[in-house]
Amino acid sequence: MxxxxxxxxxxxxxxxxxxxxxxxxxxxxxxxxxxxxxxxxxxxxxxxxxxxxxxxxxxxxxxxxxxxxxxxxxxxxxxxxxxxxxxxxxxxxxxxxxxxxxxxxxxxxxxxxxxxxxxxxxxxxxxxxxxxxxxxxxxxxxxxxxxxxxxxxxxxxxxxxxxxxxxxxxxxxxxxxxxxxxxxxxxxxxxxxxxxxxxxxxxxxxxxxxxxxxxxxxxxxxxxxxxxxxxxxxxxxxxxxxxxxxxxxxxxxxxxxxxxxxxxxxxxxxxxxxxxxxxxxGGAAMVWRRRSERPVTPSRATGAGSPTIAIARKDWLGFRRDVRRLTRLLPALLLPLGYAAALSQPSRSLSGFWSNVALVTFLSMFMSSALASPSVPSERRGFQLLRMAPLTMWQLLRAKVFIALPPVVATMLVFSIAVAMTGKSGVPQSLELIVFGLWLAVGFVSISVSGGAIDPRFDVTDDRKAVGLVGTLAAIGGSLAFAVFSVGALAGFTFGAEAATGTANLGPIPSTPATGAMMILGGVLLIVAGVVLTAVLLWIANARLNSFEATIAST
Amino acid sequence: MTTAQGGTSAAVEARQLVKRYGVVTAVDGVSFLATRGEIFGFLGANGAGKTTTLRMLCGLLRPTSGMALIDGIDIQADPLAAKARLGYLDEEPFVHPHLTGREFLNFVADLYRMPRGQQREQRMARLLSLFDLAQKDGELIGGYSHGMRQKIGLASLLIREPSVLLLDEPTNGLDPRSARLVKDLLEELAARGTTVLLSTHILEVAQALCRRIAIIDRGHIVAIGTMDELRVQAGSEAANLEDLFLKLTAGPESREMIERLLES
Incomplete structure (x- = not known):
């Protein structure tokens, strides 16, 4: 039969x-x-x-x-x-x-x-x-x-x-x-x-x-x-x-x-x-081959090597040469820029400043999610090399934050300056926006790196699948909460300062120095909440990486 | 043999190491000790617990109970100090495909905080030349063959001169010339005081290189000692290592099964 x-x-x-x-x-x-x-x-x-x-x-x-x-x-x-x-x-x-x-x-x-x-x-x-x-x-x-x-x-x-x-x-x-x-x-x-x-x-x-x-x-x-x-x-x-x-x-x-x-x-x-x-x-992962054998120039650097800088340099070289990661990231980066361009047209119901705050928040969050979330899982089998080295997981997390931060900050700064200039914002408001953007970038990148470290999938070769469900939820939930805290704090400081001078328009709430002080205090508390949230996520990420024991398949 | 730190003078020591995964016990009370400058063989069938033991010794796995000591330092209690002294080469080396051979060696050297400068460059050049990788040091590791990856993995250990080497199948995938080079190198390193814990399936290599050998079966050490001591433990005075290994790990039964299969 x-x-x-x-x-x-x-x-x-x-x-x-x-x-x-x-x-x-x-x-x-x-x-x-x-x-x-x-x-x-x-x-x-x-x-x-x-x-x-x-x-x-x-x-x-x-x-x-x-x-x-x-x-x-x-x-x-x-x-x-x-x-x-x-x-x-x-x-x-x-x-x-x-x-x-x-x-x-x-x-x-x-x-x-x-x-x-x-x-x-x-x-x-x-x-x-x-x-x-x-x-x-x-x-x-x-x-x-x-x-x-x-x-x-x-x-x-x-x-x-x-x-x-x-x-x-x-x-x-x-x-x-x-x-x-x-x-x-x-x-x-x-x-x-x-x-x-x-x-x-x-x-x-x-x-x-x-x-x-x-x-x-x-x-x-x-x-x-x-x-x-x-x-x-x-x-x-x-x-x-x-x-x-x-x-x-x-x-x-x-x-x-x-x-x-x-x-x-x-x-x-x-x-x-x-x-x-x-x-x-069917074979090994595709990588760029170097076109020619360039003469190797010996390093002139002296002093002890730094693990943090070594990891950052390795990531940068790997990122530049891994065409697969680049081709997936570049189109993704077009989305927030296109979105921002589409929304920063003249017709706005909100005041220019708060519309720009929303855009800076969105852009920072998106960039951090795309760049920082997969940074720990992207180590793949190399993570075992790091675990065997005399290096703490805190150092690894710090290195990952350092490597993801510059592109997020750079994009965000260019964008903040561009919207401030096109919106004809004053210098103080532009500076306020830039400082706010820097704060957001540090927070979002730290939270996104933590999310990736909380639930890494080192066996996965595709960055988009490199973070498990728990890590993704931690990164997204943490980022949203951080965004709410940060925008709330900024609102507290801005309207609080205006209320203190009696110039704020707060609807039924009286614009008095006491109200202003309360709002500024609320802003400080929200800042503290943002810092605590980030610290807690980093702490959980560190604990998870320390307890990681699984075998990582050869990918 | 106890030192002031409370450890022993042994370079590598496994004390009643146990590793459980749920109801499965992969390693069950493994104890042995390798002294400074010794090449210690670690043999066992597939799934016997060799790699799990090595990974507990190098800190990649946390033992369920027991202790792993490197130069007398408990790797769980003071991981950074212990890790600075040891080098572990996995059966499939941990390398970064997007770095060139030279960049990878620099990366590892930086991870271990080796001083940069001419001395490091010279050592790197010597190692690359020794492993026939000097012409390929500008190529990405992703393009290397398995044997070349194994060699760059070994070079990344040797660049920082660890006092203890844990090697899981180091000659796996190497051509005969490179395999011989590795064997000679290990003997030379041992002569200079480096302790080598060698896990291998190639019994001739173990017999030729190792002063003492431990045989692990189903998570237990079933025999340990020099070749003569193993013969006494197995009750076969003229046997070679292959016969001893098969006898101690119930090998003859497999032979009978093969014969029966072929007869049918």
């Missing part, structure tokens, strides 16, 4: 591996993840459903552009966010080597990996499902709408996954193998960043003071993209809502044909490129 087919064997083994990974996790952590996912599903899914239902009910003329935009927007999101999963499933992993040397057809590998790779896109499509169901419910769509929606969303996931495979195979053919993954990550990241910035700028025009708070910009944008294949499922669903079965059938068939064509192309290209992908990704 013949055994199970190769496809079944591969998929079963993947499911077993997933089950084993899940069972290996701490049950409390699993429960926490489940609760967070459930909460997210209820809030985000429920919110999207409500928005969809409202739009479907009240904006019947805009159903088609809305559905087309939803499918297109989510497709682009899948393209960006799901890319790493697709690369990992189709081209990375030593387990693929085993499949290649075994008597398994390339087609079987492709189909099995397609089933696995769709997981990330499936998760993202949850938002689309909620929105599409909401539109259907709001517009009073017939039952066939929901059946068609399920089919079209599934097809869209397959289409996007196949498109990612095609893109990756083309990159592997044209780009030198050692740069392939980084080019792919860079392209996907820049696409996402551009979309985000474009979306922000579009929102500013739509909802800004000089524009009307309507959706004309959105619908006009959607009308420009309705020829895109990603919009076809939207047209099919609109036809179903409007009771036009023929049109619905045509658009659905077009989507099916597209999916089949893309799947066949992806399978063909994948079979031809699989081995070069494995050559690129």
């Amino acid at each position: 013949a055994g199970p087919g190769a496809l079944q064997v591969i998929v079963t083994s993947e499911l077993l591996a997933f089950r084993n990974r899940a069972l290996k996790r701490n049950p409390a952590r699993l429960a926490a993840i489940g609760i967070i996912l459930l909460f997210g599903a209820v809030v985000i899914g429920g919110g999207t459903f409500t928005v969809g239902a409202t739009a479907g009910h009240f904006l019947t003329f805009a159903v088609d552009p809305l559905l087309a935009a939803a499918f297109t927007g989510l497709s682009l999101l899948m393209l960006v966010i799901g890319f790493p999963t697709v690369i990992a499933s189709f081209f990375v992993g030593r387990d693929l080597l085993q499949l290649v040397v075994a008597p398994v057809r390339g087609r079987d590998i492709f189909v099995a990996r397609l089933a696995i790779a769709t997981s990330a896109n499936l998760l993202i499509s949850g938002i689309l499902v909620a929105g599409v169901l909401g539109v259907g419910a709001g517009a009073g769509a017939p039952p066939v709408y929901y059946v068609l929606a399920a089919l079209l969303i599934a097809l869209q996931i397959v289409v996007m996954t196949c498109l990612q495979v095609i893109l990756m195979t083309l990159i592997l053919r044209w780009v030198p193998a050692r740069l392939a993954r980084d080019v792919a990550a860079g392209v996907a990241g820049l696409t996402g960043a551009a979309l985000y910035v474009g979306w922000n700028l579009s929102l500013r025009q739509t909802f800004g003071r000089r524009g009307q708070a309507d959706i004309s910009n959105l619908t006009s944008l959607a009308q420009h993209i309705d020829w895109l294949p990603t919009a076809w499922p939207g047209h099919a669903l609109t036809a179903a809502v409007e009771g036009s079965p023929a049109a619905a059938l045509v658009w659905t068939l077009a989507t099916v044909v597209l999916a089949v064509l893309l799947m066949a192309t992806a399978e063909l290209l994948y079979e031809r490129t699989l081995l070069s992908g494995l050559g690129t990704f």
Whole structure:
């Protein structure tokens, strides 16, 4: 009797591996993840459903552009966010080597990996499902709408996954193998960043003071993209809502044909490129090679070596040379700058100073999170080297804060000076903003480094996954609390000083010297709270690093 | 052998080391002592507890109970002082792929606060030349072969001249010439007073280099001593180390199993 087919064997083994990974996790952590996912599903899914239902009910003329935009927007999101999963499933992993040397057809590998790779896109499509169901419910769509929606969303996931495979195979053919993954990550990241910035700028025009708070910009944008294949499922669903079965059938068939064509192309290209992908990704982590053997210049430095400076220098060299980290970080850094640029337009309801305070806070927090959080886990196996050295974990944490601080401070200073100058703030307010930014940078960087050290995942090669759930929550929660304390303290000092001179406008609260003193005292207490919070997180991080005992796999 | 500090004159001492992971006991009451200038062999099958013991000795793992002493210093009580005296080379060396060989050696030297200057540069150049890495010292370690990583790992230990070396499979992945170089080097270092604790699967290496050998099986030391003492403990007077090892760790049963498998 013949055994199970190769496809079944591969998929079963993947499911077993997933089950084993899940069972290996701490049950409390699993429960926490489940609760967070459930909460997210209820809030985000429920919110999207409500928005969809409202739009479907009240904006019947805009159903088609809305559905087309939803499918297109989510497709682009899948393209960006799901890319790493697709690369990992189709081209990375030593387990693929085993499949290649075994008597398994390339087609079987492709189909099995397609089933696995769709997981990330499936998760993202949850938002689309909620929105599409909401539109259907709001517009009073017939039952066939929901059946068609399920089919079209599934097809869209397959289409996007196949498109990612095609893109990756083309990159592997044209780009030198050692740069392939980084080019792919860079392209996907820049696409996402551009979309985000474009979306922000579009929102500013739509909802800004000089524009009307309507959706004309959105619908006009959607009308420009309705020829895109990603919009076809939207047209099919609109036809179903409007009771036009023929049109619905045509658009659905077009989507099916597209999916089949893309799947066949992806399978063909994948079979031809699989081995070069494995050559690129199956081995050691990619690093820049030095182009030439430059003559080594002996160091002229004298005196005893400093562990702190040594770690900082090592991190700097590693960061500069690790293209993968750079390509992931640079697009991410575009987001806050784009966001800041979009929001620092003239129309503001807040006074310029407090708007700038909010932007400096956001920018500092984002930069610290991107740069400082993974700094301890990014040591990877090298962490064992540090543990064996005569060096305390306090020294390690200090070194990590030192290396993450300069870029955060530099970006923040440039930004503070720029917004102070464009906003024509006075010198005292500009100085106040710069000092505040420095304070925030030190606090956020320390908290983010602590978060990474509290729950490091040294085995992970991707910085975005290098901090576990507990560490991420500690870093985000700590940063938010620190931001509240800091802005509160600044408000206490600023309004307190004005109240002391009797010039503050505090609404029902009298502007007296006593009120001013109370507010300044409150500011001092909030500063103390911020310092205590940071110290406690650093202390926990130090204790966690000292007690770290796990083996770190070779990555 | 007790010193004024309360420790012993032994360079490495394991005192009733125990390591438990939940219900699993990986190391169960391991005790031994290596004296200054000795090459001490540490043998055991896969999963016997060798690496766990070495990691407790170098401070990477905290023992569930017992003590690990380096030059008489309890590594848990005074980790910085103990770590400054020892060097540990893992089976898969801890290196940074984005540093060049020379940068990595400088990094390690700085971690251990070695004085910078001409002396350090000269020592680094000698080590790189000794391990045939001088031509590759400007290349990133990420591009090194396994053997080259092993050699740069060894060089990073030797650059700072620790008094105790804990080596887990140091000849793993080395070509015959480099393996011979490492063996000669270890003998030379021992002659100069460095204590070497050597964990290896290559029994010929252990027999040739080690004055005394400990055999660990399922977390317990089952035999310890010179070759002659091991023969007495195993009751096989003319046996070589491989026979002794198999006898002490129930090896003949495996042979029977292989024969039965081949017969079937």
